[in-house]
Amino acid sequence: MVANQAMAESSNGTPSEPDSGPVARELDGPVAVLTMRYAPHNFLGTELIAGLLDGLRWAGEQRARSVVLRSGLRHFCAGADVGLFESAERGAAPALDVTEVLRAFEELPIPILASVHGACVGGGFELALAADLVVAAESAKIGSVEATVGLNPLMGAIQRVAQRAGAARAKEMALLGRRYDARTLERWNVINRVVPDDQLVGVTSTLAHELANGPTVAHASTKAIVGVAVSAGTRAADEAMAELQRDIWTSSDLKVGLASLAANGPGAARFEGR
Template sequence: MAVTVERVGDDIAVLTFSEPPVNLYSIEMHADFDRALDEVEASLPRALLIRAEGKIVSGGVDVSQFHDQKTLADTKALYDRMIELPDRVAALPIPTFFAAHALTLTWAFEVALACDIIVASEKAKFGLVERVIGLTPTMGGTQRLASRAGVGRAKEFVFTGALYDAATLERWNAINRVLPVDGFEDAVMELVASIAIGPTKAFGAAKDILRHFEAGGVPEANAHTTAIASELFNTEDLQGGMESFLKDGPGNATFSGK
């Protein structure tokens, strides 16, 4: 299988994709992703890390899959299938992370943008390079990049088809952190673990509120915030967290993710 899931540490799921030599997207790889995400959803971890094996994260998409389509309807069906992957990642109710250790093109960057936190090594570069075949990104990367970095930056990124380094995208707020190449994987896991031990359901509630914000701004988010936050009343983490705060002061609570 091109995609595997391993459970590590404090209930962290590590989803790794590997399709040598350059991790091109294919429908077959997508099917492996679906099986892996089925496994994740069947027993939700407290955090999910998506990463790649190989010298690069991905060289892009197997273009023959586009060229093999003979009608507009067939092409639309393929694109509809492709966008399901980042949408499924974005819908997960747990903190999600993407680790980009090197070159990350097209579909892989679009999946990264669907994650909550993107961490890149200093040598990582990113690109939505669909212009080279006369296409525009089809997996939500344009709009998700605009959500993070602004519409003007998204246009520049897509129109130029250029490669942008991690430092530039961190400055744009498109990615969250840039870490040294040496010790990259350990540093990523340290970050993931620090969040995985937190109040997982509260993080899921924050994601719900932010989905409403993305859909309609502050008024839309405000209209749903109290209902979403109230649903945390019966969680072990909120009740235990309040008791710990009152008894032992702030910062001493431990959370089960329930």
């Protein structure tokens, strides 16, 4: 089964529930699965962004323990809705607060896994970069293509590629505006993992459930510490670390983990996510 066909099914192998919105939502056990379905190619604009924000809020309300962001169409996201750029005729940037999207991804206290197939370019690439982990199908084509229309990335790709792969690669991707194969970006440390197309759904589900069955409170702390480190540096993260780890010490997860270690050795704990 090719990746985009598999994405049309839910993660437990049954058809997704009909959903008229741009982002379908379903729970696969403790995993919240958000499937972008904004035809024809998930062009990123106000409607899809609103659907994504609603989906992340819903995941939090459902007390999900991890999130998968994927596409039910041929491409993950083929860039921005060009209608956003009508403001250029007035010499103005689009009236869209992209930082709200980035903040929502960063502040959701559970891991977000982007599962990428097809084209993942422009704003779609930036959505993937906003996630905590990125798994891509081998045939995926990924990149910052904004230079081809006289722009540069507007939703954080430059700085996020610089964090992951260094300044030279960030400049290369933004300046040349090319699409790259997934293996290249895995080698550059821009994305986490590349898998054969027919394994994308299975690997995504396995990783999402591994994350969801882990120590949820510690995962939230990890996201927060990394956020401080990349925005303010290692010293700031060191100073914030004790406060950001405070909830771990009163969590059931830690008690379960320590008891399991004593009784069964490492790696056998079954965490409750609280």
